[in-house]
Amino acid sequence: MSNKITLGHVHMSGCTGCCVSIADTYGGLFTLLDNYADLVYTLTLVDVRHIPKMDVALVEGSVCLQDELSIEEIKETREKATVVVALGGCSAYGNITRFSRGGQFNQPQHESYVPIAKLIDVDVYIPGCAPNPEMVRNVAVMAYLLLKGNDAQKKLATAYLAPLMALAKDGSRIESDSEACGCDVMLKVINQGLCMGCGTCAASCPVFAISMEYGKPNIDREMCIKCGACYASCPRSFFSFDVCGDYENILGAISAAMNPGGN
Amino acid sequence: MDMLGKYKSCVAARSTSSEILKCSQDGGIVTQMFVYALEEGIIDGAIVAGPGDEPWKPQPMVATTPEEILAARGTRYNISPNLDKVGIVGTPCQIQALRKAQLYPVGLRYVTDKIALAMGIFCMENFSYQSMKQIVEDHCNVDLHSLKKTDIGKGKYWAYTNRGAVSQIPLKVTHKYEQPGCHVCLDYVANMGDISTGSVGSPDGWSTVFVRSTNGDNIWKKAVEAGVFETKAIDSVKPGLDLVTKLATEKITKNQKELEHRAKIGVGKGLRNPYI
Numbered sequence: 132m133s134n135k136i137t138l139g140h141v142h143m144s145g146c147t148g149c150c151v152s153i154a155d156t157y158g159g160l161f162t163l164l165d166n167y168a169d170l171v172y173t174l175t176l177v178d179v180r181h182i183p184k185m186d187v188a189l190v191e192g193s194v195c196l197q198d199e200l201s202i203e204e205i206k207e208t209r210e211k212a213t214v215v216v217a218l219g220g221c222s223a224y225g226n227i228t229r230f231s232r233g234g235q236f237n238q239p240q241h242e243s244y245v246p247i248a249k250l251i252d253v254d255v256y257i258p259g260c261a262p263n264p265e266m267v268r269n270v271a272v273m274a275y276l277l278l279k280g281n282d283a284q285k286k287l288a289t290a291y292l293a294p295l296m297a298l299a300k301d302g303s304r305i306e307s308d309s310e311a312c313g314c315d316v317m318l319k320v321i322n323q324g325l326c327m328g329c330g331t332c333a334a335s336c337p338v339f340a341i342s343m344e345y346g347k348p349n350i351d352r353e354m355c356i357k358c359g360a361c362y363a364s365c366p367r368s369f370f371s372f373d374v375c376g377d378y379e380n381i382l383g384a385i386s387a388a389m390n391p392g393g394n
Numbered sequence: 395m396d397m398l399g400k401y402k403s404c405v406a407a408r409s410t411s412s413e414i415l416k417c418s419q420d421g422g423i424v425t426q427m428f429v430y431a432l433e434e435g436i437i438d439g440a441i442v443a444g445p446g447d448e449p450w451k452p453q454p455m456v457a458t459t460p461e462e463i464l465a466a467r468g469t470r471y472n473i474s475p476n477l478d479k480v481g482i483v484g485t486p487c488q489i490q491a492l493r494k495a496q497l498y499p500v501g502l503r504y505v506t507d508k509i510a511l512a513m514g515i516f517c518m519e520n521f522s523y524q525s526m527k528q529i530v531e532d533h534c535n536v537d538l539h540s541l542k543k544t545d546i547g548k549g550k551y552w553a554y555t556n557r558g559a560v561s562q563i564p565l566k567v568t569h570k571y572e573q574p575g576c577h578v579c580l581d582y583v584a585n586m587g588d589i590s591t592g593s594v595g596s597p598d599g600w601s602t603v604f605v606r607s608t609n610g611d612n613i614w615k616k617a618v619e620a621g622v623f624e625t626k627a628i629d630s631v632k633p634g635l636d637l638v639t640k641l642a643t644e645k646i647t648k649n650q651k652e653l654e655h656r657a658k659i660g661v662g663k664g665l666r667n668p669y670i
Contacts, residue, residue: 327575329491335501345523360501366491367668375493
C-alpha cells in the first residue's frame with residue numbers, strides 16, 4: 132500500500148523494553164504494518180544497517196555521550212525523520228540511565244547518558260517505563276492520520292498529539308532539565324494547588340513509588356526511576372476538554388482504524 | 395463552557411429496591427446501577443469507595459458481589475483515590491482522569507477497553523479526610539465514630555449521629571477547608587460519565603440522572619426496562635433542571651475566575667493552568 136507512512140525504531144541506550152512494547156499489541160502490530168506503516172528500520176526485524184529516511188522515528192533509550200556512534204546516529208535520526216518520537220522514559224527523560232555513573236565492563240568510560248532532547252529537537256514524547264503498547268499504537272495511528280488523513284483527521288490528530296508535543300517541546304528547550312520524576316507531581320501539580328487526589332499518578336507508576344496517603348500522592352523518591360509516567364498521566368498536568376470530551380469518537384476512530392475489516 | 399455537558403436524556407429517578415434506598419445517599423442510582431450491571435454480567439466488578447481503617451475514611455475497593463456494593467453506598471464527602479477497571483464511580487475530576495487515562499494510557503496497560511460503565515456524580519467541591527474530620531469534630535461537635543451520615547444541601551453541611559442528633563453548620567464555614575484542587579475544576583455534573591447522577595434538581599429521595607454516552611444509554615435503557623428504576627420526566631419535578639444549571643454555572647464561573655486570578659497571583663508571575 133503506497134499510502135502508508137514509514138516507521139523506524141532507533142535504538143540508543145535502552146533495554147529494548149520499548150521495542151517489545153511496540154510489538155506488545157500482538158495482532159495490533161500486524162494491523163498497523165498491514166494498513167498504515169512500513170517498518171523501515173529496526174534491530175533484528177529489518178535488515179537495514181544505516182538510518183534511512185522515514186516519516187516517524189521511534190527512538191528508544193538515552194544517548195551515551197562517550198559513544199560517538201550514538202551521537203552521530205541521533206543527529207542522523209533528526210535529519211532523516213520528519214517526526215521524532217522519544218519512545219519511553221530513557222529517551223524522553225533519561226529514566227534509569229540518569230543514575231548511571233559509569234564503571235561497567237566492558238566500557239567503564241560510558242558514564243554520561245542524556246535524554247535525546249539534550250542533543251536534538253524532539254516532536255513527541257511517550258513517557259513511561261516501559262511505554263504502554265496502546266500509547267505506541269495510538270501515536271502511530273495519529274501520526275498516520277496527521278500525515279495521510281483528510282482535513283478532519285489531521286485536525287483530530289493534531290489535537291490528540293498536542294499535549295505529547297508540548298511535553299517534547301518543554302524537554303527540547305536548551306535550559307530544560309526536567310527530572311521527570313515523582314517530583315513533577317509535587318512541583319507542578321501539588322505545589323501549584325492543582326491536585327485533587329484522583330490517584331492516577333499512583334496507578335501509573337511502574338515501580339509503585341507513589342502511594343495515596345489520606346487522598347494525596349506520597350512519593351517515595353528512592354523508588355522513583357524518573358520515567359515521567361505519573362506527571363504525563365495526571366489529569367492536572369494537561370487536560371483538553373475538546374479531546375477528552377470527545378473520547379467516544381476518538382476511541383471509536385482508533386478502534387475502527389485497528390479493525391479495518393470491521394470484524 | 396457547556397454547563398451541563400452533552401447528554402442524551404435527563405430524568406429524575408430512584409431505585410425500586412427498598413433495601414437499596416434504605417441506606418443510600420439519595421435515589422440509590424449508583425448502587426442500583428452497579429448491582430444491576432453485576433447481575434446482568436455487564437460488569438465483573440466495580441471499583442467503589444469502601445470503608446477504610448479510620449472512621450469515615452474511604453478506601454478504594456473492588457466490589458464483585460451485590461452485598462459488597464451495598465456495603466459501600468452513601469457519600470463520604472472526602473477524597474477517595476479511585477481508578478482502574480470495569481465498573482467505576484467517581485466525581486467529575488475522577489471521571490476526567492479516567493477519560494484521559496483511556497485516551498493517553500501512559501502508565502495504565504490495557505485499561506482503556508475494560509471500562510464497562512463509568513458512573514459520574516455531581517460535585518461542587520470535596521474535602522481531604524483531615525478537613526472533613528475538622529468540620530465534623532470541631533465545627534459540628536460530632537465524633538466521627540458516632541457519625542451516621544453527612545450531607546450537603548440547602549446551603550448547609552449536615553452531620554447526623556447514630557443516636558439521632560442532627561448538627562448543621564453553614565457552608566460559609568466549610569469553604570476554607572475545601573481541597574484547593576477543586577477550585578480549578580470546570581465540571582459540576584460529571585460531563586464525561588457514561589451516566590451521571592446527583593441529588594440536585596430532584597425531590598428528596600430521588601436523583602437527577604443524565605444519560606450521556608451511547609454505552610450509558612444502552613445500559614440505562616435496559617435497567618429501566620428491567621424495572622430496577624422508577625423515573626419521572628425531569629421537567630415534571632421540582633426544583634428541576636434550572637437549579638442544576640444555576641449551580642453548575644455558579645461553580646464554573648467561580649472557578650474560571652479563580653483560574654484567571656491564579657494566572658496573575660504574583661508580581662508579573664502566576665500559577666499554572668492545566669487546561670489546554
